[in-house]
Amino acid sequence: MTDLSAFGFTPTESSVYRALLALGPSSGYSVARAVSIARANAYQALDGLVAKGAAVRADEATPKRYRAVQPMTVFATILEAEGRRLDGLERELIEQPATGAELFVRVTGQRAVRETAVRAIVRASGEVLCVAPAEELQEMAPALRARAVAGRSMRVWSPDPPPANAPVDVRAADAELLTGRFGTRIVLLLADGGLIARGDPEWDGVWSGDQLFCGLVESSIDRVTS
Secondary structure, eight states: OOOOGGGTOOHHHHHHHHHHHHHOSEEHHHHHHHHTOOHHHHHHHHHHHHHTTSEEEOOSOSSOEEEEOOHHHHHHHHHHHHHHHHHHHHHHHHTSOOOSOOOEEEEESHHHHHHHHHHHHHHOSSOEEEEOOHHHHHHHHHHHHHHHHTTOOEEEEESSOOOTTOSSOEEEOOHHHHHHHTOSSEEEEESSSEEEEEOSSSOEEEEEOOHHHHHHHHHHHHHHHO
16 A cells, blocks of 8 residues: 655545545545545645645646656655755764764665665765675766765775776776675675675665774775785
């Protein structure tokens, strides 16, 4: 069941969006009957969906008729909005004193691993060290390019031939040693924190700013690149 209520939509808007998907272009009256709510509440929810990019007016007829926006388009809109919120939160947290205990954060899924790596590469104040498969470096290319253009220090390795038009010099990692220690699909990243993630078969990893953990990441990178 599609539930948008965790992403800035009211429970009624979420229910009305589901109804629109099932009904197709509909009036507030039709939606109200389908969801068993008052017509005024249905129109309020429909207008809310329009404002949040999850629905559009189907035509200029009277009474008003609405059509749901495709789910993947809604997903992209939510993702972009959540990204802005995370960027703002990150800026606020960076300005706070670096006190408190270090934590280990589980990073699950290919998207989460990539987004964690990209953010770390862009934000890191010190040198970035990265070992990754060519396909992951391809996804990180915009962040690597931005860092290269800014003249900020980084070293990148891969067990694979470097991706076409790589924005940085990609050196060869020891594929045999890397496979023996971690498997072929591994991301090792040191960027003001450490990331170790494996993709065999699904991506799963750990991010932390803990000094001992970062030392482990750095020594692992040294082992497979020296």
